[in-house]
Amino acid sequence: MFEHLDYKAYPILYVDDEPFALDTVQRQFKHDFTILIAPSGAKGLEVLAEQAVAVVLSDQRMPDMSGTQFLARVRAEHPETVRMLLTAYSDIESVVDAINLGNVCRYLTKPYEEREVRMALREGIERYVLVKERDTLYAEKIETMKRIARANRLSAVGTLAAGLAHEINNPLVPISTFLQMLPAKRKEPQPDEEYWGALYQVTVKEVERIRGLIRQLLTYAKFTGEAELNLEPVDFNALAHHMVVFLDPQARSKGVTVALTPAPTLTPVWVDAERIKQVFLNLLLNAIQAMPTGGTVTVTVRATTVKGCPHAEVEVADTGTGIPPDHLEKLFTPFFTTKGHEGSGLGLLTCHQVIDEHRGLIHVQSEVGRGTTFTVKLPINPRTYDRRRNARRWDDDSSLPAVA
Numbered sequence: 432m433f434e435h436l437d438y439k440a441y442p443i444l445y446v447d448d449e450p451f452a453l454d455t456v457q458r459q460f461k462h463d464f465t466i467l468i469a470p471s472g473a474k475g476l477e478v479l480a481e482q483a484v485a486v487v488l489s490d491q492r493m494p495d496m497s498g499t500q501f502l503a504r505v506r507a508e509h510p511e512t513v514r515m516l517l518t519a520y521s522d523i524e525s526v527v528d529a530i531n532l533g534n535v536c537r538y539l540t541k542p543y544e545e546r547e548v549r550m551a552l553r554e555g556i557e558r559y560v561l562v563k564e565r566d567t568l569y570a571e572k573i574e575t576m577k578r579i580a581r582a583n584r585l586s587a588v589g590t591l592a593a594g595l596a597h598e599i600n601n602p603l604v605p606i607s608t609f610l611q612m613l614p615a616k617r618k619e620p621q622p623d624e625e626y627w628g629a630l631y632q633v634t635v636k637e638v639e640r641i642r643g644l645i646r647q648l649l650t651y652a653k654f655t656g657e658a659e660l661n662l663e664p665v666d667f668n669a670l671a672h673h674m675v676v677f678l679d680p681q682a683r684s685k686g687v688t689v690a691l692t693p694a695p696t697l698t699p700v701w702v703d704a705e706r707i708k709q710v711f712l713n714l715l716l717n718a719i720q721a722m723p724t725g726g727t728v729t730v731t732v733r734a735t736t737v738k739g740c741p742h743a744e745v746e747v748a749d750t751g752t753g754i755p756p757d758h759l760e761k762l763f764t765p766f767f768t769t770k771g772h773e774g775s776g777l778g779l780l781t782c783h784q785v786i787d788e789h790r791g792l793i794h795v796q797s798e799v800g801r802g803t804t805f806t807v808k809l810p811i812n813p814r815t816y817d818r819r820r821n822a823r824r825w826d827d828d829s830s831l832p833a834v835a
């Protein structure tokens with residue numbers, strides 16, 4: 432894999448306080464590599480600050496700053512460099528620590544064998560290139576994932592726009608039909624009471640339908656999208672209680688009870704409270720609407736984990752109509768509703784978006800005639816929780832070379 436590698440494109444810095452040694456190294460290796468030199472650790476750091484260096488080779492015994500001290504600083508300031516120490520046998524003790532601490536990846540003994548040093552420098556450059564390549568690949572992978580997420584968002588916008596066009600067009604059809612008849616109707620000597628009555632009713636009803644749709648869409652826009660999440664620590668037991676109380680009138684009017692089981696202990700969850708309230712509002716309303724009179728909707732708050740990370744879980748379970756399998760697939764698509772003019776089909780879509788923004792999960796389980804359970808899991812702190820990384824763990828892929 433390295434047969435076409437241009438070794439001279441990757442500078443090597445050699446640090447030694449003896450001018451003769453600097454001179455020798457440069458003479459011996461300048462045909463194979465680009466050799467930079469520095470007479471002390473301090474000067475070496477200056478060189479590193481100015482240009483990218485693949486391999487740093489340092490003498491151990493130097494006044495002011497020893498080789499191990501110098502390489503420790505190189506590691507801190509330029510961790511991508513491959514660091515090697517050149518030392519006499521008598522100094523071998525000092526090398527052990529440096530290697531164990533990870534400051535040095537290799538040592539060479541003085542006096543050195545030219546061939547051995549040449550090999551070591553070649554391998555050092557190869558290692559540097561591998562690590563760089565791995566970092567680039569990793570960055571590209573992240574970039575690709577971002578692009579996919581963006582594309583998904585855009586196609587969601589497309590679906591939304593198509594659905595919206597359809598939803599607005601439908602009520603416009605009867606309005607338009609009536610309006611086309613209007614000039615002729617106006618000229619009739621006897622007013623056609625039926626026509627004028629229907630014109631008025633249909634227009635008012637259908638315009639109201641469009642306005643309702645727009646109201647829903649504005650809610651959707653308000654609770655999802657690009658605006659930053661306003662994260663704050665929230666007591667989920669209290670939040671669930673608040674929502675249950677808030678929806679009590681709706682539940683009562685249908686003769687439905689809502690029972691809350693709070694979590695015995697739960698640390699505050701970092702969420703955008705307004706958006707999360709909207710999620711539970713939608714889920715609870717759907718549950719209440721699906722229930723027969725006299726039933727009970729149960730809301731349960733629990734502490735849980737997802738792939739070892741602490742999460743809060745809220746479950747909204749009803750014993751209502753249930754959802755048939757072919758509808759389950761369409762649940763989170765815009766405008767899917769079985770409620771006719773009463774529904775918008777934007778509620779669950781909003782839930783999904785908001786939960787996704789919080790790096791959480793939503794899950795639905797349903798059986799026709801028995802009821803439906805929606806489960807929402809949210810990381811205690813979405814800022815420190817990387818759902819993808821936790822799910823795939825490609826960052827500890829052991830097939831990649833270890834970085835010193």
Ligand SMILES: Nc1ncnc2c1ncn2[C@@H]1O[C@H](COP(=O)(O)OP(=O)(O)O)[C@@H](O)[C@H]1O
Pocket residue numbers: 713717718721749751752753754758762767768769770773774775776777778779780803
């Ligand atoms: N708890 C539930 N029980 C039965 N059906 C449900 C439930 N929640 C959602 N649904 C189904 O999913 C559809 C979409 O829900 P939603 O996006 O909230 O829109 P809307 O409530 O306006 O119809 C509903 O019309 C209904 O068919």
Ligand SMILES: [Mg+2]
Pocket residue numbers: 713716717778779
């Ligand atoms: Mg709904």
